[in-house]
Amino acid sequence: xxxxxxxxxxxxxTHHKTRxxxxxxxxxxxxxxxxxxxxxxxxxxxxxxVVLGKAPDLFEGVMKPELYLTDxxxxxxxxMFRVHTAGSVGATTGIVAAHHVETGRxxxxxxxxxxxxxEGNAQFALGSGRGGSLGAGGAFAPYMRSYIAxxxxxxxxGPMVAVKDRLNxxxxxxxxxxxxxISLEKVKESQMMWEPVRYLESCPSSxxxxxxxxxxxxxxxAAAADGRPPAWILGTAVRSEPSTFxxxxxxxxxxxxxxxxxxxxxxxxxxxxxxLDCAELYVPFSWYEPMWLEAHRIAEKGAGWKxxxxxxxxxxxxxxxxxxxxxxxxxPIGASGLLRLAEAALQVRGMAGEHQIDGAKVAxxxxxxxxxxxxxxxxxxxxxxxxxx
Amino acid sequence: MASSDDxxxxxxxxxxxxxxxxxxxxxxxxxxxxxxxxxxxxxxxxVDFTVAGSCDYVAGQAFSFVQNIDAVGxxxxxxxxxxxxxxxxxxxxxxxxxxxxxxxxxxxxGSGRSSTADPALIYPMEMDxxxxxxxxxxxxxxxALQARALLDAGKVTERQMAEIALRSRTSAKDNPHTQVSGExxxxxxxATDYVRAPLRKHDLPPITDGAACVVIARADKAREIxxxxxxxxxxxxxxxxxxxxxxxxxxxxxxxxxxxxxxLDEAPVDFAELQVAFSHxxxxxxxxxxxxxxxxxxRSGGPLAANPVMASGLVRIAESARQIREGQGRRGxxxxxxxxxxxxxxxxxxxxxxx
Numbered sequence: 001x002x003x004x005x006x007x008x009x010x011x012x013x014t015h016h017k018t019r020x021x022x023x024x025x026x027x028x029x030x031x032x033x034x035x036x037x038x039x040x041x042x043x044x045x046x047x048x049x050v051v052l053g054k055a056p057d058l059f060e061g062v063m064k065p066e067l068y069l070t071d072x073x074x075x076x077x078x079x080m081f082r083v084h085t086a087g088s089v090g091a092t093t094g095i096v097a098a099h100h101v102e103t104g105r106x107x108x109x110x111x112x113x114x115x116x117x118x119e120g121n122a123q124f125a126l127g128s129g130r131g132g133s134l135g136a137g138g139a140f141a142p143y144m145r146s147y148i149a150x151x152x153x154x155x156x157x158g159p160m161v162a163v164k165d166r167l168n169x170x171x172x173x174x175x176x177x178x179x180x181x182i183s184l185e186k187v188k189e190s191q192m193m194w195e196p197v198r199y200l201e202s203c204p205s206s207x208x209x210x211x212x213x214x215x216x217x218x219x220x221x222a223a224a225a226d227g228r229p230p231a232w233i234l235g236t237a238v239r240s241e242p243s244t245f246x247x248x249x250x251x252x253x254x255x256x257x258x259x260x261x262x263x264x265x266x267x268x269x270x271x272x273x274x275x276l277d278c279a280e281l282y283v284p285f286s287w288y289e290p291m292w293l294e295a296h297r298i299a300e301k302g303a304g305w306k307x308x309x310x311x312x313x314x315x316x317x318x319x320x321x322x323x324x325x326x327x328x329x330x331x332p333i334g335a336s337g338l339l340r341l342a343e344a345a346l347q348v349r350g351m352a353g354e355h356q357i358d359g360a361k362v363a364x365x366x367x368x369x370x371x372x373x374x375x376x377x378x379x380x381x382x383x384x385x386x387x388x389x
Numbered sequence: 390m391a392s393s394d395d396x397x398x399x400x401x402x403x404x405x406x407x408x409x410x411x412x413x414x415x416x417x418x419x420x421x422x423x424x425x426x427x428x429x430x431x432x433x434x435x436v437d438f439t440v441a442g443s444c445d446y447v448a449g450q451a452f453s454f455v456q457n458i459d460a461v462g463x464x465x466x467x468x469x470x471x472x473x474x475x476x477x478x479x480x481x482x483x484x485x486x487x488x489x490x491x492x493x494x495x496x497x498x499g500s501g502r503s504s505t506a507d508p509a510l511i512y513p514m515e516m517d518x519x520x521x522x523x524x525x526x527x528x529x530x531x532x533a534l535q536a537r538a539l540l541d542a543g544k545v546t547e548r549q550m551a552e553i554a555l556r557s558r559t560s561a562k563d564n565p566h567t568q569v570s571g572e573x574x575x576x577x578x579x580a581t582d583y584v585r586a587p588l589r590k591h592d593l594p595p596i597t598d599g600a601a602c603v604v605i606a607r608a609d610k611a612r613e614i615x616x617x618x619x620x621x622x623x624x625x626x627x628x629x630x631x632x633x634x635x636x637x638x639x640x641x642x643x644x645x646x647x648x649x650x651x652x653l654d655e656a657p658v659d660f661a662e663l664q665v666a667f668s669h670x671x672x673x674x675x676x677x678x679x680x681x682x683x684x685x686x687x688r689s690g691g692p693l694a695a696n697p698v699m700a701s702g703l704v705r706i707a708e709s710a711r712q713i714r715e716g717q718g719r720r721g722x723x724x725x726x727x728x729x730x731x732x733x734x735x736x737x738x739x740x741x742x743x744x
Contacts, residue, residue, distance in 0.1 A: 003489050024519060056451035057473065063446040063515040064473055067728040070628045077646065080628035080733065084473040086452055092470055096482060103488035125451045240469035242459045255466035370455045
C-alpha cells in the first residue's frame with residue numbers, strides 16, 4: 001500500500017469566451033498553465049510530468065493534440081499523458097494526475113484540460129460529420145423530463161438554477177456568460193430548446209482551459225508554511241457504466257451513486273449534506289443540479305429540487321452549489337470537469353475571490369460525461385483531517 | 390523476489406490481425422477482453438479497474454470509445470478510464486492505479502480499425518495545426534525524412550533496412566497474430582520503386598485492424614490466481630519536442646530516458662519487442678535502448694508484420710509476456726511509440742520468476 005497525501009498548490013484558468021481568437025491552442029493551454037504555475041510559485045522546470053485532458057479531437061480538428069502541445073506545455077523530456085473520458089474528462093485528468101503523486105511516482109504534476117470550441121463545430125463533431133446529431137441537450141432532455149415526472153418538482157426549478165448560476169458568474173472574472181439582467185422571467189421567456197430545457201437553461205459553447213498543480217505532502221506543507229494554503233485531496237473516485245441496456249436508470253445512474261459512495265468512504269464522509277461545505281457539480285442543463293444532488297446523496301431521493309427552491313444552493317445558502325457560475329456560465333467541454341475540481345480547491349484554499357464561501361473547509365468537485373455514464377469526483381479540504389478523525 | 394507492492398501481468402489476448410475486419414471495434418474488444426480474463430483465470434467481475442486506449446480519428450467518430458465500454462462489461466459500474474493513446478499507455482494508467490494499493494486487478498485494452506479511413510488523410514492531422522499539418526505530410530513522409538537522415542549519416546543502408554523487414558516477416562511465420570509474413574527475395578525487393586524515398590513497400594507496416602488486452606494484478610493476488618506471473622519490473626514514458634525539424638532524428642532521447650527510468654540497464658535482456666513501424670526505426674531504438682547486437686528484436690514479427698494502430702504498442706507488451714511465459718527468455722523489454730519520428734516513447738521491462 002503506497003498511498004500518500006496529495007495537495008493542490010496551484011490553480012489557473014483562462015478567461016472563457018465564445019471565441020478566443022487571440023490565442024492558438026498552444027497559447028490557450030499555456031495561459032491556464034502559466035497562471036497555475038504562478039499560483040504555485042513554480043517554474044516549468046519544476047514540473048515532473050504533464051497530464052492533458054480534452055473531449056473529442058474532432059472538435060478542433062487536431063488528432064492526439066498532446067503531441068503538438070508537448071512544446072507549449074513544457075513537456076519536452078517529460079512524461080506527457082492524454083486522457084479522454086467524454087464530458088467527465090477534465091475531472092478524470094485531475095484524478096489521473098493525483099494518482100501520479102499519491103503513488104509516489106512523481107512529486108509535482110501539472111494537469112491541464114481544454115477545449116477550443118470555436119475552432120470547429122461541436123454539433124457537427126458530435127454527429128461525427130454524419131448529421132442527425134441530437135446534441136447533448138436532445139440526449140439529456142428525456143432524462144430531465146423523467147426526473148420532473150418522478151420527483152413532482154415544480155417547473156420553475158430549472159429556471160431558478162439557471163438564474164442562480166448566472167448571478168454567481170457575475171462574481172467570477174473568468175466566467176464566459178455575464179448576464180447582469182438575468183431573471184426568472186427572462187429564462188422562462190427564452191426559446192424552448194429541448195423540452196423542458198430552454199435556451200437560457202443551457203450551457204454556452206466556450207473556448208477555455210484550466211490547469212492545476214499537484215504535489216506531495218512535503219510540497220503541500222511547504223506551501224502552507226509559506227502562507228499559500230493547499231487543498232488536500234481526501235479522496236478521488238471514477239465510475240463508468242454502459243449507455244443503454246434494459247434495466248439501466250439513466251436518470252439516477254447507479255454509477256453516480258457508486259462513485260459518490262466510494263468517494264465519501266475514502267474521505268470519511270457519512271453525511272455529505274452536513275460534512276461538505278459546498279459543491280461544484282457538472283450542470284450543463286439546469287435540471288442536472290437537483291438530479292446530481294440526489295444521485296450523490298446530498299439530498300434525499302425526490303428532494304433535490306427542494307434544496308433549490310428554498311435557496312439552500314445559492315451562494316448565500318446553507319449548501320452552495322456552483323459558486324463559480326458552473327458549466328451553465330462557462331463550458332469549454334474538455335476543461336469543464338477540471339474547472340469543477342479547481343473551484344472546489346479554490347474554495348477550501350479561501351482563494352475564490354468574490355464567490356468565496358466563508359469558512360469553506362471541505363468541498364466536492366464532480367463531472368459526468370457521455371449519456372450520464374462516466375463519473376469523476378474528488379473531495380478536497382483545507383487540512384488532511386478536517387473531521388478530526 | 391517480488392514484494393507485495395509489485396505488479397504482474399497475469400493474462401492477455403491478441404485479436405486476429407486483418408487488413409479489413411468485418412467486426413466492429415466493440416466486437417473485437419469483446420473477444421480480446423473475454424479471452425484475456427479467461428487466460429488470467431478470472432472473470433470480468435474480478436476486474437477492479439479498466440482503461441481503454443483508442444483514437445476517435447482512427448474510428449472516424451467522436452466519443453468512439455463510449456460504445457466500447459460495453460465490451461468491458463462495466464456492470465455493475467466499474468472504475469474506468471480511457472486514453473486517446475496506444476493501449477500501452479492505457480496499461481501504464483492501470484499500473485499507476487494499482488500502485489495505490491487499494492485494488493488488486495486491472496485490465497487495459499488497445500484497439501483500432503485503420504481500415505475505416507485512409508491513413509494518408511488522417512495522419513497529417515496529428516501534426517501542429519499551424520506549421521506542419523498544412524503541409525499534408527503524413528507519418529510515412531516524416532518517417533522517410535528520418536530514414537534519409539540515417540542513410541546520410543551512414544547509420545544504416547537500404548539493404549540493412551530490407552534485412553530488418555525480411556527478418557521480421559520471417560519470424561512472423563510462427564505467429565498466428567500477424568497479417569504479413571514470410572520470406573522475400575532481398576535483391577528483388579531492393580529493385581522495386583520507392584513508395585516514398587528512401588522507403589520501399591517492405592519498409593512499411595501493413596494497414597491492420599486489431600485489438601489487444603492485458604490483465605495485471607498486485608503481487609499477492611497475482612500469486613493466488615496465476616502459476617507464473619510476468620512481473621512488471623519497470624515502466625516509464627517520456628515525450629520530446631513535436632516538430633521533427635527541432636530534433637536530432639538520428640537518436641531517440643525520450644526512449645533512452647524511459648529505458649533509464651524503467652531500470653532497463655540494471656540487467657541484460659533476453660529479447661526486445663519494439664514498436665518498429667518503419668524498418669529503420671529499429672536501428673535508432675536498438676541504440677537508444679542500449680541493446681546488445683545479438684539481442685533478438687521482434688520475434689513476433691513486430692509492427693512490420695501487423696500494425697493495429699492504437700493497439701500496436703500494447704501488443705508488444707503482450708508478446709513479451711508470452712515469450713517469457715513460454716520460456717523464450719526470462720527478462721525482456723517492450724517498447725511503444727506515438728507521434729511523428731518517434732516523438733513519444735514508452736518502455737516496459739518484464740521478468741518471469743526465477744526457474
